[in-house]
């Protein structure tokens with residue numbers, strides 16, 4: 124069952140299988156994700172959720188079927204069109220906060236020296252600083268990751284993932300290691316970034332409440348068939364695909380005097 128799409132899909136999986144030898148991890152996955160969707164992915168441990176993310180990152184190739192990004196075969200390497208945040212901090216410990224955000228520009232713009240100079244550096248710096256402000260880390264600009272709390276490190280990972288304006292943001296249990304209060308703050312932040320930047324988000328989570336709170340659609344991966352004598356024989360697929368009605372931001376009504 125696939126939710127109806129109003130626009131051309133940004134990401135499409137057509138009869139995708141992932142097999143390692145005779146072990147089937149994913150089987151017959153058909154999916155289309157439109158730009159602007161926030162897709163939460165849930166499912167039991169081992170159901171292939173991270174494998175699905177690796178397919179979208181281009182780190183994994185399907186053994187059968189096709190993965191398409193905006194109608195074209197998925198590029199094998201993860202370029203700036205895809206940003207990713209993992210559960211454990213993926214930031215560079217030897218770089219400051221601003222250095223961690225700038226690094227995306229430096230890899231892309233100066234692959235040999237790894238440094239930008241002059242006007243290009245100033246432009247990158249301005250974008251990196253704006254991104255730090257958007258995730259609430261402007262005040263920590265010159266600190267090192269070891270000086271930051273877990274929540275702040277995940278804010279930094281988000282800034283790093285978003286600064287190159289990816290078409291898809293992939294989140295793999297991004298808040299799993301955080302305390303509940305910090306998690307709630309991060310939910311606000313990610314919802315705001317998704318709305319303000321018009322992002323397409325795919326988030327793997329074990330937290331069903333989080334999946335329904337943040338997502339515009341919840342996908343569940345699981346096995347449809349089991350062979351008790353050979354558990355590896357059948358793979359998982361998208362067994363539930365639930366579109367959610369979202370509250371839309373409605374402007375405050377004007378005071379009565381103004382209406383008159």
Ligand SMILES: Nc1ncnc2c1ncn2[C@@H]1O[C@H](COP(=O)(O)OP(=O)(O)OP(=O)(O)O)[C@@H](O)[C@H]1O
Nearest residue numbers: 143146148166167168169170171172173174175329
């Ligand atoms: N390179 C590999 N070779 C063989 N099996 C693999 C390989 N990579 C993953 N698997 C298997 O694929 C299955 C799915 O793994 P995956 O990490 O995608 O599941 P998951 O749903 O993300 O699980 P979890 O919720 O525990 O993170 C697991 O049984 C895993 O052992």
